[in-house]
Amino acid sequence: MNIFKITRRAFVFSGVLALASLLTATARPANAAINVVTSLPELAAITREVGGDNVSVYSVARPNNDYHRYEALPSDVARISRAKLVVTTGMEFEMWMTSLINAAARPNLQPGGPGYVNTSEGVRRLEVPTQQISGASGDIHSDGNPHFYYDPVYAKFIARSVLRGLIRVDAAHGDAYRANYGRFNSQIDAHMATYKAELGPYAGEGVVTYHQNYAYFLRRFGLKQYGNVEPKPGIPPSARHVNELAQNMKRDHIRAIIVESIYPTRFPTLLAQQAGTKYVVAPYSVGSLGTTNYFNFMDKLVASFKSALSHN
Numbered sequence: 001m002n003i004f005k006i007t008r009r010a011f012v013f014s015g016v017l018a019l020a021s022l023l024t025a026t027a028r029p030a031n032a033a034i035n036v037v038t039s040l041p042e043l044a045a046i047t048r049e050v051g052g053d054n055v056s057v058y059s060v061a062r063p064n065n066d067y068h069r070y071e072a073l074p075s076d077v078a079r080i081s082r083a084k085l086v087v088t089t090g091m092e093f094e095m096w097m098t099s100l101i102n103a104a105a106r107p108n109l110q111p112g113g114p115g116y117v118n119t120s121e122g123v124r125r126l127e128v129p130t131q132q133i134s135g136a137s138g139d140i141h142s143d144g145n146p147h148f149y150y151d152p153v154y155a156k157f158i159a160r161s162v163l164r165g166l167i168r169v170d171a172a173h174g175d176a177y178r179a180n181y182g183r184f185n186s187q188i189d190a191h192m193a194t195y196k197a198e199l200g201p202y203a204g205e206g207v208v209t210y211h212q213n214y215a216y217f218l219r220r221f222g223l224k225q226y227g228n229v230e231p232k233p234g235i236p237p238s239a240r241h242v243n244e245l246a247q248n249m250k251r252d253h254i255r256a257i258i259v260e261s262i263y264p265t266r267f268p269t270l271l272a273q274q275a276g277t278k279y280v281v282a283p284y285s286v287g288s289l290g291t292t293n294y295f296n297f298m299d300k301l302v303a304s305f306k307s308a309l310s311h312n
């Protein structure tokens with residue numbers, strides 16, 4: 001009888017364990033999407049392309065936040081603590097992401113760790129300062145221009161870095177990630193052919209943008225940065241700077257002004273009036289102006305430049 005009782009108890013106990021493991025399995029199935037946290041919406045959009053259904057992606061900065069000035073929330077630390085992979089520009093740009101990763105105190109997610117992705121790998125940086133930038137100069141691109149994610153060809157580099165990261169933390173789905181990456185590259189190539197056809201006729205022409213956001217994009221399409229509404233990256237415009245810029249634009253027959261969707265339009269309006277032209281608003285984020293993924297975002301960005309350049 002004694003033995004029977006023990007056996008019976010053991011049976012009930014193992015039943016409870018089985019039920020517990022079943023509940024756990026229901027909450028976290030073996031094929032659950034892995035959590036990825038990116039600093040920027042553009043990196044999130046590209047990560048979704050490579051990760052597909054196997055990833056759940058969260059971007060710390062939201063569309064239309066100024067990425068240079070984002071103020072992180074305590075809930076962002078919690079998000080990163082639960083992540084298997086973090087994706088950043090790897091440049092001295094979104095320093096709030098570095099602080100968040102440090103606060104999460106997960107060695108795997110630190111630079112050099114398997115769960116850390118530096119998407120600027122292989123990117124040839126533009127505008128790297130030749131001398132140390134002081135706070136007084138106001139330039140917020142201390143590590144070179146960080147806005148390489150607006151270049152569709154560099155989007156393929158970003159996707160490659162994300163692919164390597166995903167394989168490091170989730171090798172079981174490596175084949176799916178490689179297939180998604182291959183498809184993304186082919187789609188970029190197809191879109192690039194269209195973009196080159198749209199912007200090709202304007203090669204060599206100069207454009208004015210609010211912030212120095214499009215250095216990589218302009219270089220890719222053979223366009224030139226003529227000036228910025230900001231006197232220096234991160235320094236707010238002044239009437240004097242805008243007046244000088246407008247005079248120069250008239251002299252040099254520059255008529256294309258692009259305003260990234262996060263910036264106020266007071267100075268661009270003044271600049272356009274004084275230069276005798278119009279400005280065009282371009283999407284700052286994947287998520288700005290109704291865009292939902294990297295491709296319709298880039299379509300809209302290219303259309304904005306085409307529209308501004310056709311003022312000539």
Ligand SMILES: [Zn+2]
Nearest residue numbers: 141211212233
């Ligand atoms: Zn910037």
